[in-house]
Amino acid sequence: MRLDVDIASKKFRNAAGEQHDVIAGVAFALDAGEVGVLVGPSGCGKSTMLRILAGLDHDFQGRVERPAGARIGIVFQEPRLLPWRSVEENVRLVAPLADETKLSALFEILELNEHRKHFPGELSLGLARRVALARAFAIEPDFLILDEPLASLDGALAARLRDQIAMLVDGRSVMTLLVTHDVDDAARLGDRLFLLSPRPARVVADLPIRTPRRARGDAEIAAIKSDIMQRINGGLTGRDAS
Amino acid sequence: MPRLLSFAVFFATWWIASLLAGDAKLPPPPTVLAAMLAEAKSGDLFLNLGVTLARVALAFTLAMSLGSAIGYLMGRVRLADRLGDPWLILLLNLPALVVIVLAYIWAGLTEIAAIAAIAINKLPTAVVTLREGARALDAALDEMATVFALPRSRTFRHVILPQLAPYIAAAARSGLSLVWKIVLVAELLGRPNGVGFEIGVAFQLFDIPLLLAYSLSFAAVVLVIETVLVQPFEARLSRWRPRAA
Numbered sequence: 456m457r458l459d460v461d462i463a464s465k466k467f468r469n470a471a472g473e474q475h476d477v478i479a480g481v482a483f484a485l486d487a488g489e490v491g492v493l494v495g496p497s498g499c500g501k502s503t504m505l506r507i508l509a510g511l512d513h514d515f516q517g518r519v520e521r522p523a524g525a526r527i528g529i530v531f532q533e534p535r536l537l538p539w540r541s542v543e544e545n546v547r548l549v550a551p552l553a554d555e556t557k558l559s560a561l562f563e564i565l566e567l568n569e570h571r572k573h574f575p576g577e578l579s580l581g582l583a584r585r586v587a588l589a590r591a592f593a594i595e596p597d598f599l600i601l602d603e604p605l606a607s608l609d610g611a612l613a614a615r616l617r618d619q620i621a622m623l624v625d626g627r628s629v630m631t632l633l634v635t636h637d638v639d640d641a642a643r644l645g646d647r648l649f650l651l652s653p654r655p656a657r658v659v660a661d662l663p664i665r666t667p668r669r670a671r672g673d674a675e676i677a678a679i680k681s682d683i684m685q686r687i688n689g690g691l692t693g694r695d696a697s
Numbered sequence: 698m699p700r701l702l703s704f705a706v707f708f709a710t711w712w713i714a715s716l717l718a719g720d721a722k723l724p725p726p727p728t729v730l731a732a733m734l735a736e737a738k739s740g741d742l743f744l745n746l747g748v749t750l751a752r753v754a755l756a757f758t759l760a761m762s763l764g765s766a767i768g769y770l771m772g773r774v775r776l777a778d779r780l781g782d783p784w785l786i787l788l789l790n791l792p793a794l795v796v797i798v799l800a801y802i803w804a805g806l807t808e809i810a811a812i813a814a815i816a817i818n819k820l821p822t823a824v825v826t827l828r829e830g831a832r833a834l835d836a837a838l839d840e841m842a843t844v845f846a847l848p849r850s851r852t853f854r855h856v857i858l859p860q861l862a863p864y865i866a867a868a869a870r871s872g873l874s875l876v877w878k879i880v881l882v883a884e885l886l887g888r889p890n891g892v893g894f895e896i897g898v899a900f901q902l903f904d905i906p907l908l909l910a911y912s913l914s915f916a917a918v919v920l921v922i923e924t925v926l927v928q929p930f931e932a933r934l935s936r937w938r939p940r941a942a
Binding site for chain 2: 506509510511526527528529531533535537538539540548549574576590594600
């Protein structure tokens with residue numbers, strides 16, 4: 456299992472007919488069991504890239520090699536749940552073969568058990584995100600795509616959800632690609648960090664982190680963060696990436 | 698309770714109006730009830746209501762299923778929309794009477810002609826409503842279904858259909874009322890039975906109690922169908938909404 460990405464360019468035409476370059480050269484590779492993190496400022500084209508990687512957008516220059524038949528689990532920035540199906544039905548719909556034991560374990564980790572019968576309209580954003588996560592994990596994906604899964608959650612909740620994601624990712628060998636503008640999330644969750652420039656996006660640096668997620672202490676995370684900031688600021692722009 | 702009150706007001710108004718206008722023009726409720734009972738006793742009432750209902754059911758089902766399919770296609774596929782649009786505008790603006798008369802001329806005074814004519818009248822409104830529904834489908838959910846590789850049948854049933862449900866309900870309700878109205882015209886012009894035929898007879902004989910007896914029995918049936926079938930169906934469809942109307 457390996458993901459090989461080489462996107463030479465992606466242009467986008469807006470409603471007024473003007474053409475914009477969104478991606479100007481992004482190449483990286485990811486192995487099974489690795490968490491790759493795309494870190495870049497808001498609006499740099501990260502979501503566009505994820506759409507390409509998820510196979511939703513084929514209109515680009517370059518190539519994306521996904522393992523044949525790989526099951527893709529995705530958590531979009533908005534949870535994208537079916538409002539007319541309950542939490543459990545939302546999960547079971549994409550994973551009809553998942554057995555009860557595994558689902559219970561998943562709901563247990565994400566603290567969703569008491570919400571199984573609720574409809575998405577009755578959930579807070581944090582809960583809805585967790586349902587979207589449960590859905591992505593329920594299919595036992597080979598390739599997991601997470602688009603800003605912690606954005607607009609308060610600090611404590613984001614930290615808890617981050618731990619839950621780490622637990623789930625470590626639980627099975629899956630290629631994970633996380634997109635974030637938050638340097639802290641990147642330093643805590645990633646195995647390899649790909650730093651992106653502002654639009655049009657290029658990979659500015661490819662940083663592997665050798666220490667396993669669980670073993671990273673506060674000092675090390677602070678060091679990784681300052682390294683990221685330095686590289687981003689020392690790069691082409693003076694913009695803050697956080 | 699408010700419903701019952703509403704009925705009471707209706708009958709009271711009717712009775713007062715009949716006192717003012719005179720029996721000959723507007724018979725009071727008991728006279729109409731007597732006519733209704735007489736028709737019921739002879740069995741004619743149920744026969745005619747049944748025949749009309751069967752025509753409504755057939756024409757409605759035909760128009761809804763065909764109209765929904767065409768509307769969905771036109772909402773999803775641009776080419777289908779371009780090709781179908783002129784036809785749609787033509788059908789929408791074609792008077793019901795023209796369709797019915799032409800159907801009887803071309804296909805004879807047959808059951809098929811009657812049902813087809815009613816269905817053709819209803820078809821375009823179903824198409825228009827479902828086309829709007831298909832255009833309003835959430836692309837974000839489509840993408841979700843694509844990435845998770847949901848089979849088409851499951852996507853249709855769990856992702857698409859629930860989004861179309863309010864539009865289908867709207868098309869069904871407006872369509873049902875349209876079919877009720879048109880079926881009587883079709884029966885009046887070319888069928889030997891049914892509520893429309895009986896009303897035609899009553900009109901020729903100036904038998905106002907009979908006319909009202911059939912009209913009101915028919916209205917009662919419609920009301921029952923609306924209460925027992927359409928409204929519970931809608932309520933079930935919208936149960937996931939936090940504050941269902």
